[in-house]
Amino acid sequence: MPSPHSPLKTYLDHLERGELAYQFSPEAGKPVFYPRVVCPFTGSERLEWRVSKGLGTVYATTVVHPADGAPFNVALIDCDEGFRLMSRVEDIAPDQVKIGQRVRFRVHRPGGEEAPCPVFVPAEGA
Amino acid sequence: MDGLKRGSAAIVGVAESDLGHVADDLSVIDLMAQGTKRALDDCGLTLKDVDGLFSATSQSRLSVLALAEYLGLDPKFIGSTIVGGSSFEYHVAQAMGAIALGLCNVAVIAYGSTQRSVGRKQASLREINPYETPFRPFMPSSAYALAASRHMHEFGTTREQMAAVAVAAREWALLNPVAWEKKPLTIEGVLSSRMVSWPFTVRDCCLVTDGGGAVVVTSAERARSLRKKPAYVLGCGQSITHASISGMPDLTVTGAQASGKAAYAMARLGPADVDAVELYDAFTLNTILFLEDLGFCRKGEGGAFVEGGRIAPQGGSAGSLPVNTNGGGLSYCHPGMYGIFLLIEAVRQLRGECGARQVPDCEVALAHGNGGVLSSQATVILGGEAAL
Numbered sequence: 294m295p296s297p298h299s300p301l302k303t304y305l306d307h308l309e310r311g312e313l314a315y316q317f318s319p320e321a322g323k324p325v326f327y328p329r330v331v332c333p334f335t336g337s338e339r340l341e342w343r344v345s346k347g348l349g350t351v352y353a354t355t356v357v358h359p360a361d362g363a364p365f366n367v368a369l370i371d372c373d374e375g376f377r378l379m380s381r382v383e384d385i386a387p388d389q390v391k392i393g394q395r396v397r398f399r400v401h402r403p404g405g406e407e408a409p410c411p412v413f414v415p416a417e418g419a
Numbered sequence: 420m421d422g423l424k425r426g427s428a429a430i431v432g433v434a435e436s437d438l439g440h441v442a443d444d445l446s447v448i449d450l451m452a453q454g455t456k457r458a459l460d461d462c463g464l465t466l467k468d469v470d471g472l473f474s475a476t477s478q479s480r481l482s483v484l485a486l487a488e489y490l491g492l493d494p495k496f497i498g499s500t501i502v503g504g505s506s507f508e509y510h511v512a513q514a515m516g517a518i519a520l521g522l523c524n525v526a527v528i529a530y531g532s533t534q535r536s537v538g539r540k541q542a543s544l545r546e547i548n549p550y551e552t553p554f555r556p557f558m559p560s561s562a563y564a565l566a567a568s569r570h571m572h573e574f575g576t577t578r579e580q581m582a583a584v585a586v587a588a589r590e591w592a593l594l595n596p597v598a599w600e601k602k603p604l605t606i607e608g609v610l611s612s613r614m615v616s617w618p619f620t621v622r623d624c625c626l627v628t629d630g631g632g633a634v635v636v637t638s639a640e641r642a643r644s645l646r647k648k649p650a651y652v653l654g655c656g657q658s659i660t661h662a663s664i665s666g667m668p669d670l671t672v673t674g675a676q677a678s679g680k681a682a683y684a685m686a687r688l689g690p691a692d693v694d695a696v697e698l699y700d701a702f703t704l705n706t707i708l709f710l711e712d713l714g715f716c717r718k719g720e721g722g723a724f725v726e727g728g729r730i731a732p733q734g735g736s737a738g739s740l741p742v743n744t745n746g747g748g749l750s751y752c753h754p755g756m757y758g759i760f761l762l763i764e765a766v767r768q769l770r771g772e773c774g775a776r777q778v779p780d781c782e783v784a785l786a787h788g789n790g791g792v793l794s795s796q797a798t799v800i801l802g803g804e805a806a807l
Contacts, residue, residue, distance in 0.1 A: 356616065357557045357615075379551045
């Protein structure tokens with residue numbers, strides 16, 4: 294069976310709707326991210342799409358200092374469902390992003406030709 | 420590695436091409452050919468003897484074809500595995516296997532880069548990763564910076580400890596006449612330099628130079644008839660854990676644990692047997708991670724291990740460990756894929772050719788290559804006749 298959509302397109306369609314989607318491998322009982330056509334744990338093509346609750350924890354963080362422009366955050370976020378993704382934490386100074394900090398997903402829409410992407414904001418107590 | 424026979428092949432010829440900022444319009448294949456000629460001269464072989472050819476570079480998609488044409492070769496065996504800076508350590512294992520099978524007898528492994536002359540952006544194709552690129556990480560620095568943040572968080576590693584790696588590399592570089600950097604560096608100097616991707620300043624990051632080189636691998640039997648003392652390949656190991664940093668299982672543990680374990684097992688040696696340690700120091704954190712993962716200290720203790728000049732040149736004082744004796748990617752040369760230079764320096768240390776930076780009584784040397792963003796790890800353990 295040919296794939297009707299690329300995994301990337303399905304992922305981006307969810308983001309357009311304001312959802313952070315990931316895949317789940319029922320045979321491995323584990324989440325899969327980034328989205329794929331073959332499960333890296335079992336080799337199976339059976340992967341279910343799920344929508345994350347959008348809560349996670351900062352796993353690693355850096356502040357990029359570009360030659361031009363203001364420094365900005367880049368972080369790896371461990372989502373509560375058990376998958377990790379690259380993102381950034383917004384609404385606080387980039388150097389105030391701390392490992393272990395609780396964060397909540399929101400969709401960032403750059404506009405124009407650029408696809409939406411998942412960013413995070415502090416979620417104290419979550 | 421299972422299937423490879425300890426000591427069955429040796430590196431017999433090594434050479435750098437021109438380094439630093441090479442003449443205008445020299446191509447990467449010019450540099451590969453220059454390194455090849457010099458490495459063959461080093462051991463007394465000629466192009467007619469070469470029947471195996473390996474190469475990798477970010478600036479030529481079909482580099483082994485280009486190099487074969489350039490040198491007028493139709494090799495019986497070729498390899499162009501390209502997994503970043505560790506590619507050449509992978510090539511050593513492949514050449515060793517090919518030689519053992521009789522697929523070739525004299526293999527050249529070559530590298531060239533003009534990334535300083537042409538600019539870093541021109542030197543390597545920018546790949547879009549739809550799950551990372553939108554966040555504008557400054558690659559590869561930000562990937563290693565993320566790993567550093569995790570090491571600091573879990574083990575209390577400090578920026579000063581990472582800076583100590585850069586300072587030690589600089590001290591070694593000052594003993595190497597062909598090193599790019601010529602001025603002393605202090606911990607304060609590292610910390611106060613321009614921030615690139617926290618916690619790294621520009622002095623935590625490798626140089627951006629041109630350069631290239633080659634090594635010649637042949638059977639142990641043939642090696643004994645050549646000009647220079649053979650550097651026998653005692654152990655090889657490799658491991659791939661991920662490609663992009665968001666796919667790395669644990670940012671404080673690299674595939675060097677697995678590659679080192681395999682190489683030590685094949686060599687029937689351990690870290691205590693290694694006299695000179697050549698580690699791929701694309702960033703200061705790397706040296707700390709690889710010292711841990713290759714068993715020179717325990718996990719999490721790499722930061723404390725490098726303090727107090729322990730890996731700096733000290734003339735073999737008690738407790739010290741000679742690490743990155745050429746000055747490393749941080750202070751000697753880093754054209755983008757540094758792995759060939761680890762092999763060149765390890766061989767020269769075993770031969771006793773290193774002048775002011777020579778490690779006394781060097782019988783076993785370890786070259787550990789890293790590629791991608793801590794992605795592809797490959798360890799090669801080399802030894803002289805006494806270590807066989």
